[in-house]
Amino acid sequence: MKTNFFYKYKTVGLYGLSLAILLLLLRWLELKFLIYEHSFEIYAGIIALFFTGLGIWLSRKLTRPKTETRIVEKTVYRDPSLPFEVNRKEMDALGISERELEVLQLMSQGMSNQEIGANLFVSLNTVKTHAARIFEKLDVQRRTQAVEKAKKIGLIA
Amino acid sequence: MKTNFFYKYKTVGLYGLSLAILLLLLRWLELKFLIYEHSFEIYAGIIALFFTGLGIWLSRKLTRPKTETRIVEKTVYRDPSLPFEVNRKEMDALGISERELEVLQLMSQGMSNQEIGANLFVSLNTVKTHAARIFEKLDVQRRTQAVEKAKKIGLIA
DNA sequence: ATCAAAATCACCCGAAAGTATGAACGAGAA
DNA sequence: TTCTCGTTCATACTTTCGGGTGATTTTGAT
Structure with missing residues (x-):
């Protein structure tokens, strides 16, 4: 479902939306100030999107093993039946x-x-x-x- | 309310804001140095770097570790023959x-x-x-x- | 699809904890 | 006796905790 998808990835969607809005804003600036070459912003946008994706991919790729390795200290057992004595x-x-x-x-x-x-x-x-x-x-x-x-x-x- | 809106979509707002600032900076550079000829590669590089970083940041921000397999081994004062089990x-x-x-x-x-x-x-x-x-x-x-x-x-x- | 619980984050404020430094005093040791 | 050590206390300062409140998002169950 579209609504479901959007709901689930709401944050991501919002980011995308803001990006789109920004690009539109760029367009407007472009028209407003009569900049010559129109294609640059498009390139910039594409590059931005691509490298954002790349960054995400990179991050995921590189931080993968970090979540699993969790080392802790050696376990030291002591019999509770024995009365405690200060070391x-x-x-x-x-x-x-x-x-x-x-x-x-x-x-x-x-x-x-x-x-x-x-x-x-x-x-x-x-x-x-x-x-x-x-x-x-x-x-x-x-x-x-x-x-x-x-x-x-x-x-x- | 405006403050409410901003509060609500704070992250998105900040994202957009930083983006806008960056693009404005680019524009300024463009006008300042009038380097239309060979500037594209530089822009592309800057944008690529920035958005790669952004992607990494986004990824770190939005993803959380899938399987948090945390093994906590510590000093045990109970029966050493029995492994600890959460009550x-x-x-x-x-x-x-x-x-x-x-x-x-x-x-x-x-x-x-x-x-x-x-x-x-x-x-x-x-x-x-x-x-x-x-x-x-x-x-x-x-x-x-x-x-x-x-x-x-x-x-x- | 709706609802409730869990998880997340923020801000404020006062209390408790911790750091750094200095000092007084008595009991033993050199 | 001088010197060290343990104990005691103080002042000032920074950091961390904990309480209270409110809010949004995620998730799971109905």
């Missing part, structure tokens, strides 16, 4: 202090910095400082990443 | 959509909204909307809590 070795290796670990634990429970501060009886700024150090030591930028990594290396349950 | 029952019960689950997964990897958007080929605002819905459905306030809860009820690994 002190990793803690030492990364130089993470006791206090920082506490912050990390509360952080992993979804607490805000404010709440963590209230829990540990320290100020918001202190929590921020701890957090910043944690991020630095774990080499991450966000708390979510920190929690992620801390769990992976066995700092928190 | 569809909970998903349905909470009314969490497929897309929202994707956002949730990327969120759990510590990605920022910006990064998630880049990964899913959508805008930051869209990610925010999804996130807001997720928080609402999971009844949480922060992303860390969302990840926490999603893991608990088996939405993500």
Whole structure:
């Protein structure tokens, strides 16, 4: 169906339409200013259309493999039946202090910095400082990443 | 209303506008340098380049990845003998959509909204909307809590 | 063909998070 | 004792999040 087709590719259709309108506008300009050679705009239009198509084709061709390749990290399983124990070795290796670990634990429970501060009886700024150090030591930028990594290396349950 | 119209067909309008500007620029060049003889090839080249770029842009803008085969392997604290499987029952019960689950997964990897958007080929605002819905459905306030809860009820690994 | 849900995007605003820097203080170690 | 480290706090600034609202488009089901 024509209507169906147009509906489905509405955006594309609109682009085409605008292109057509533009070409008409060109015609009008041409007549208005009495430009000599009429064929140029037609050529330009054809070239434009052709190379737009080419660009689309190129893009599709070149970005094809990008959608499928999605690599992720190695899976590390841990038996849940065993009681959790903090990996002190990793803690030492990364130089993470006791206090920082506490912050990390509360952080992993979804607490805000404010709440963590209230829990540990320290100020918001202190929590921020701890957090910043944690991020630095774990080499991450966000708390979510920190929690992620801390769990992976066995700092928190 | 004019603003409304423009808003509605913003993309098309911008497209047309840029096209018009380009053509006007060409015209200007034409008049300025009076190079009627050997100018055609130059015009053709410019137009070809521009529209190739446009085509690529269009393609990138309009097409989205066909099959988003995303394999998310992460640290699992459950039974290591069993492979992770999304708890569809909970998903349905909470009314969490497929897309929202994707956002949730990327969120759990510590990605920022910006990064998630880049990964899913959508805008930051869209990610925010999804996130807001997720928080609402999971009844949480922060992303860390969302990840926490999603893991608990088996939405993500 | 129509209708509802899902997905998309935008804008505003305030809150929270994160960065950078500096500094005070106590406990141990050199 | 001097020096380092961990802890604490502050100020200022930038970025990101999250809430609220409204809108359009796509899609699937009836």
